[in-house]
Amino acid sequence: MKQSEFLNIVMPFKDKLFRMSKRLLVSTEEAEDATQEILLKLWNNKEKIGSYKNVEAFAMTMTKNFCLDRLKSKQANNLKLVHSNYKDENTSLQRQVEVNDSLNWMTKILNTLPEQQRMVLQLRDIEQYEYEEIAEMLGMKQTAIRVALSRARKAVREELIKKHNYGIG
Amino acid sequence: MESVKNIEKLLEKYLEAETTIAEENRLQEYFTQDEVPAHLEEYRPMFQYFEIAKQERFTKEVPLKPGRNKSYLQWASIAAVAVLLVGVFLKQPATPSLEEEYTAEELQSAQMALAIFSKNFNKGTDGIQYLKEFETTTNKFLNNE
Structure with a gap:
């Protein structure tokens, strides 16, 4: 397989891998490293790419496993990163300061969710995959995904209501 | 424009994770407009965030090594070692005592x-x-x- 062919396969979903990594690892640099690593791994196994049914789902599973491993080893080393100064780089896309503020708030809320809920929410509400695909990527049953997703959405809403009331009071 | 009743119904389904992608897109569209009813205000940052989060891009280069085949390298190294060994064995008796x-x-x-x-x-x-x-x-x- 040539480099250009490989890039054609990978290009459409590399951003999705990156966003998933960032959802789990939080820091942009770490997410970039993770994505790079995943793409290199895919490149080194490029002979096998043809035999995968769904390269995108496969790559997403790799990303998930890679990031969860990272998080695990970080905990084992007691090297918990504190992202107190974390800022979403998308702020330039926003029109209003108010919106900007609530977006940062959203990022923070999402980072408090358990990893599984975070992944499900990311894959559904941001990447808009069908439940079938998410089930394949995460190796979960569709019913379990719906349960996790429902919990995640409700939790986010709760937090936003709290924040909203606080803002008024 | 969607009626508030419809949106409320969709939101209920949404929280139970029973909406389809198409329905979720309808919600998305509804909440990215500037004015929404006050009692639905908390959903706005949610859907706005989803919309914007989609646009984040991976901008780093991936240093792919240009198309040299791994297996080719493996065989080449094996061949090189073989040639070297043969060379050594052939050379030895040639040195006279x-x-x-x-x-x-x-x-x-x-x-x-x-x-x-x-x-x-x-x-x-x-x-x-x-x-x-x-x-x-x-x-x-x-x-x-």
Whole structure:
């Protein structure tokens, strides 16, 4: 397989891998490293790419496993990163300061969710995959995904209501 | 424009994770407009965030090594080692031993020459021993003063 062919396969979903990594690892640099690593791994196994049914789902599973491993080893080393100064780089896309503020708030809320809920929410509400695909990527049953997703959405809403009331009071 | 009733119904389904992608897109669209009813205000940052989060891009280059095949390299290295080994084995018998190359007399005279050389060399090193002794004595004098 040539480099250009490989890039054609990978290009459409590399951003999705990156966003998933960032959802789990939080820091942009770490997410970039993770994505790079995943793409290199895919490149080194490029002979096998043809035999995968769904390269995108496969790559997403790799990303998930890679990031969860990272998080695990970080905990084992007691090297918990504190992202107190974390800022979403998308702020330039926003029109209003108010919106900007609530977006940062959203990022923070999402980072408090358990990893599984975070992944499900990311894959559904941001990447808009069908439940079938998410089930394949995460190796979960569709019913379990719906349960996790429902919990995640409700939790986010709760937090936003709290924040909203606080803002008024 | 969607009626608020419809949106409320969709939101209920949404929280139970029962909406389809199309329905979720309808919600998304509804909440990215500037004005939404006050009692639905908390959903706005949610859907706005989803919309914006989609646009984040991976901008780093991936250093893919240009198309050299791994298996080709493996075979090449195996071949190189094989050639090297064959070379070493073929070369060995080619070096003739000393007895074959020189006559007995030549060898003997060479040995003698080496013996004389080493004898004289030893003399030289003995001389150095004296020099060392000389140095320690001078040091003694210097230290005494």
